[in-house]
Amino acid sequence: MTAPPAAAPTPGPAPQRVLFWASKQLGLRCFAHLAELAAGRPDAAIAGLVHSDRDHRKSGRARNELVELARDLGVPVFDEHQDPVGTDATIGIAVGYPHRITPRALARCQRGALNLHMAPLPHYRGSKTLAHAIINGEERCGVSLHYMDAGLDTGDVIAVRWIPIPPTGPERQIMTELAETAFDLFTEYAPRLLDPEPIPATPQSVLEEQGGVVPRRCTRASLAALYELSHGWDFERLYRYARALDTGNGKLPYIEDGGRRIYLQVAPGPPSTAHETEPTP
Structure with missing residues (x-):
């Protein structure tokens, strides 16, 4: 009597591949953190890095540490003028990236793409939001993690973290403190980028209605x-x-x-x- 054939192993979840858009020092820190997490995960990898060549040239730095790190890790590198071809990903994340990401690029991310926005959503959208908040006499500022959609900073919100705006000190000092808060928020959610489970989020229209918020575009x-x-x-x-x-x-x-x-x-x-x-x- 012959034994029945062994059942085929149940396939596990598909490997998680992250497409990363990054610039500035915060982008470098977050990319390095995620790369370290992915290195210990056989089921996860960074599919590609898109960086801002314009931002690097404006910085005046001779070395581009972000690009160097990605290449050392064997991660394909693209700049803002290139389409990240061959880098279909399960999820995307943008940190400090100053350019609009095309719908074609976003469509490469099966689970969607997230953005670490340096302002509380839905309160402040766009750029230079902290300076506008200070001018407007706000008592606190914040950072948001949200999904990207066809609009500018209009996608569903995952989390918001706030800090008080102190009564003294320039924007550049408060922005440094805000960047630390943004890094903390990123590290909190980074492991979930490498997991197949969806990350819950709330439509901004719901948050606007619940909080009586009228979004400002900066x-x-x-x-x-x-x-x-x-x-x-x-x-x-x-x-x-x-x-x-x-x-x-x-x-x-x-x-x-x-x-x-x-x-x-x-x-x-x-x-x-x-x-x-x-x-x-």
Whole structure:
């Protein structure tokens, strides 16, 4: 009597392949963290890295540590002008990436693509959001992890983490603290990028209705028009604008009178380390 044939092994979940869009120091830190996690997982890998060559050239650095790390790890590298061909992925993630990602590129990610946005959603969308929040007199700022869709920062929200905006100190100092909060949020969710289970999220329309939020759209152009201040403003308004526009980009706000300019730079304030996670319903 012959034994029945052994049953074929049940196939496990498909390997998780992450397509990573990154730039700036935060993008490097998050990419390195995810690469370290994936190295210990036989069922996970980084399918490709898309970086911003424009951002690197603007930085003035001779070395591109992000690209060097990816190549050392054998990860295919693309810049913003290239389509990440041959890199179909299960999920995507963008950190510090300054360019719009095309629907064609997003479609390569079977489970969707996430973005680490440097502002609380749905409150602030777009770029230079922290400076606008300071000008608007907000008491706190934050970062969001959300799915990307065809709009700009309009996809479903996974999590928001907040920090207080201190009463003193320039935007560049608060942004440094905000970047640490963003890295903490990324490391919290990074293992889930490598797992096949979906990551729950809430539509922004629901969050808008629940919180009575009217989203603000911010742009670089809207901020660039604000650098000329008025000597007729009271001190509080001048200080609010001066600290918001002191972003560390080499450009400072100014007061002009009779063709002469006084440039304003704000002294750093004490560091703030408080943050909180806002769960999505």
